[in-house]
Amino acid sequence: MQTINSNTATIVFNSKGLETLSETLISKNYASLFVLVDDQTEQFCLPLLMESIPFLAAAQILRMESGEENKHIQTCIQLWEDLSTRGADRKSALVNLGGGVVTDLGGFVACTFKRGIDFYNIPTTLLAMVDASVGGKTGIDLGALKNQIGIIREPEMVVVDPRWLTTLPAVEIRSGFAEMLKHGLIADREYWEQLIQLDELQSASLTPFIHHSVVLKNEVVLQDPTEKGLRKILNYGHTLGHAIESYFLTQPDKTRLLHGEAIAIGMILEAYLSTVLTGLDVDAARAIREQFKRFYGVISFSTADITAILELLQHDKKNSHGKVNFVLLKSIGNPAIDIAVPNELFKKAFDFYLAP
Ligand SMILES: NC(=O)c1ccc[n+]([C@@H]2O[C@H](COP(=O)([O-])OP(=O)(O)OC[C@H]3O[C@@H](n4cnc5c(N)ncnc54)[C@H](O)[C@@H]3O)[C@@H](O)[C@H]2O)c1
Numbered sequence: 001m002q003t004i005n006s007n008t009a010t011i012v013f014n015s016k017g018l019e020t021l022s023e024t025l026i027s028k029n030y031a032s033l034f035v036l037v038d039d040q041t042e043q044f045c046l047p048l049l050m051e052s053i054p055f056l057a058a059a060q061i062l063r064m065e066s067g068e069e070n071k072h073i074q075t076c077i078q079l080w081e082d083l084s085t086r087g088a089d090r091k092s093a094l095v096n097l098g099g100g101v102v103t104d105l106g107g108f109v110a111c112t113f114k115r116g117i118d119f120y121n122i123p124t125t126l127l128a129m130v131d132a133s134v135g136g137k138t139g140i141d142l143g144a145l146k147n148q149i150g151i152i153r154e155p156e157m158v159v160v161d162p163r164w165l166t167t168l169p170a171v172e173i174r175s176g177f178a179e180m181l182k183h184g185l186i187a188d189r190e191y192w193e194q195l196i197q198l199d200e201l202q203s204a205s206l207t208p209f210i211h212h213s214v215v216l217k218n219e220v221v222l223q224d225p226t227e228k229g230l231r232k233i234l235n236y237g238h239t240l241g242h243a244i245e246s247y248f249l250t251q252p253d254k255t256r257l258l259h260g261e262a263i264a265i266g267m268i269l270e271a272y273l274s275t276v277l278t279g280l281d282v283d284a285a286r287a288i289r290e291q292f293k294r295f296y297g298v299i300s301f302s303t304a305d306i307t308a309i310l311e312l313l314q315h316d317k318k319n320s321h322g323k324v325n326f327v328l329l330k331s332i333g334n335p336a337i338d339i340a341v342p343n344e345l346f347k348k349a350f351d352f353y354l355a356p
């Protein structure tokens, strides 16, 4: 599988990727090496990493608790202190082994420790492989607000190796798959058509597609690294999806919605908005609804739920000078950015989602 050159990072694939990483770490002659894991990746991923790169036997292991709730400054402080007391200096390097939480937070810790040390990302979830691995966004949450603190800086190298997916829970695979479907909807109709042929989402059936998703995201990021224009297309489904995700976090009696599950709903809602505002064909919007429902089922929303979600959206609006602009679709594979949406359409979008 072809190596991809990102802005500065090189993205290498499959087992050859770990070989390349091994060669690079040896040749760079770092003063010391650290590997950051969470409790899950320490158990499921670290043994294979150590077996594949014997040179890392000399590395020191840094640990953090798994989960988004640990993607905050206290974890960083702990890790900065660990690095410091274990003798890390500016010539040290950090290898992040984990999902998006580990690569985002580990990247931020590396960027800030002694004004920046080299870091390497080995994404171990589907979401981190197809999304968080590309584009150099590092960062942490501030209270309940996601990704408020961070830096855009590319790692030295990203290793995308689908072997990690064999231990990833099915719901996490499904969550990452939503971002792949999004890549098709915003950039590549043929890719969308291929993905919806899949019957079941297993690592073996998804592996052939991961590289293409990385290529698509990388093409967008290369053209607009700082999200001035084109990069916004990656937010398709995310404006309403984030409001839904945040709302469910405040509702402990409801089932937990993973990020991909929330944006899957967002993509259906925004497909409806696209039929009204950007000329998406109604049959295409129905096909999008049908496919997402096939993979993700249907979540029920009461009128009170919808009102609360739309309030969260208004709150977002206040934070961005009264405007929340959407990414919508003109057709599958062909997005439009910066579209203002009249409030009265949101309720109708939920009607469209809930319709059989
Ligand atoms: N930087 C970016 O551009 C970007 C893009 C998208 C998302 N993100 C961030 O990524 C985060 C979400 O990432 P995620 O979905 O990977 O979540 P995550 O890192 O929390 O991983 C999900 C769960 O899977 C476990 N896990 C990881 N790899 C495993 C494996 N191989 N086998 C078994 N269990 C494993 C983790 O310990 C965790 O419990 C969010 O914080 C989001 O903001 C960043």
Ligand SMILES: [Zn+2]
Pocket: 131, 179, 238, 259, 263
């Ligand atoms: Zn996303």
